[in-house]
Amino acid sequence: MTTARLGRRAFLGSVAAATLTSIATRAARAEDVFTVGVLLPADTEKATEVSRGAALGLDDANALATLFGKRLRIETEADRPGGQAGRALGRAGTLAVVGGVGPGGGETLLQVAADGTPALNIGAPDDRLRNESCERRLFHVAPSVAMYVDALTQFLVDQRKLARWAVAGDGSPRGAEIEAVARRSLARRGAAVIGDAAAADIVLLAADDSGVDAAVARAIAEGRPPDRIAGIGEAGLRLPADRAAGLWAIGWHYELERFSARELNGRFRRRWSAPLTETSWAAWAALKLVGEAVVRAGASDGAALMAFMESAHPFDGHKGEALTFRKWDHQLRQPLYVAGPRKREDIAGQLGPFAVLADVGGKNLDALGTAAADSRCRFTS
């Protein structure tokens, strides 16, 4: 997958232009203007994806909000160790802060929420943030590790009848989290991790994003067929075409077409000449959610915004289902997808090395992730 980059300067320029336009329009029509903080990760490619998704979300939010005398604007900060950026955005009178992408991003966002500003997590899949470390002001647009793993087991165990699993861990905390969740998810389906890895139907790569490339290479070197390797998140989709392998549970794909995904993907590609990645989708969704809260609920402060998010208002994320936040952990219910390698001869034009093989969860979105009865989240405020 190729991703043209938007420089931070260019992005800040477009934000400045939007702000100036906002000021000019406000002078003419006395609009109410609301600021949304966006935390950009240190990784420039990821930062670009966040920026672009947020910009399209801002466009869509303002296409609605300006019809009703309101406008959103974005203020960005580069996320830095220590969480100063998050606190700066939180102090600036922002309505909400969007972030959570990259190492430590979830922690920064958790602190923003704990300090009193509603925060929308668009990148941290940690189950801990939805359980023992949950925060009432923290809402998760990004799927959790448990959701991704459940999507994989639904597809591979329930549909493809692959019940004997092996786990290839990379020793990272994320890898350990994936493995623990997978054991529980498999047990619920009558499947299991078996001792004899060579006899397994499928090998689960329990790896941190940074270790995915090496984990896939090891599995291939061990003789695993490309469609008998599985993992979570879109890191696996970034493998080059000549090394594309594995079945990956993901939250969005730029080749989705149903439920007007084609239109959303097309608008993004026309604006940025780049594919709408999962990270960009989450940033888009977060901005659009805030925009709808401002217009539909008249949300002008954090309390009203949270009330809207907790009201189970059906959000349209172009996934064909009404997306709502779970009351028990503030996780956005949503269908996920499983993508797998496309035949090399089929890769042409804008078709990438991975194709979407299945939608997962549509009939029962609460079957993905931690159920209410199992949740360890207790909101304290």
Added chain:
Amino acid sequence: MAPNWMRLTLLSLAAFGTLIASAAADPLVYVSNERSNSVTVIDAASDKVVASIPVGNRPRGIGVSPDGKTIYVALGHDNVIAVVDAASRAVKARFAAGTDPEAFAVSPDGARLYVSNEDANTASVIDTKTGKVLATIPVGTEPEGVAVSPDGRLVYVTAETTHTISVIDTAALKTVATILVGSRPRESAFVPDGQRALVTAEIGGAVSVIDVPKNAVVATLKLDRPAPKPKGVVVHPSGKWAYVANGGSNDVAVIDVQELRVVTFIPVGIRPWGLNITRDGKKLYVANGVSETVSVIDTASQKVVTTIPVGKGPWGIAVGR
């Protein structure tokens, strides 16, 4: 005994009257088949398929001129509205209609087509005599369903991403109001007196009822089904009932328009999408996209009386003369 000239005249009038009555009761019904690139023609007298018209690529939105002589079909992959002669059943013209046209409406006088341009966030007004675009009007983001008020003065365009109805004044050719409705509005329909309109919200799982003079939502009717995903909507000629095709729950909701409540759900085929009603209000035709059939509902008994196999991916339905 009446003279011959009088008998002949009376006979002619009787025959003409029978013809008119027959035409009113038993029109032709046209079904666009998205995946077989055709329009299926059903005779409403027998509910049998009488013809299949090849029209072009990806036909979806479909409408008939008020005189019944012309069928219009939006061809998404050809970027045109096909103009089909109803008598010869041949495509006689193709109007340029922006990229991937999907939905449109015919004005009550037949002079204009109002087309939503999904990628451009506009609605185009096309002169049906010349095929020329008379105006292009900005609307909400991702416009979809188009409906014209019975008096022809207003056009409603749904916008799926902004969840709005853009209200277009057809004399001024501009948007004069915007109404916020449920999530992902798909289609709208006016009641015959033009005072109210109903709008389906696919993700919202509800129908918004609009007070047309006030440009305001006066009721939101939840469709009490798991993920109903309402799409098509049509109002009975009496104005008493409205019918909503629930693509997710595979049924048609029957709404009492005066009492503003859902009275029943009628099971149909899989993924009902477009629907339309005969001018006498006796029969409702529902396109079942996945079943590849059309369900025919007797509106008096509120039951499916027959199911007709049609082309692949039936999408929209228009009722002719």
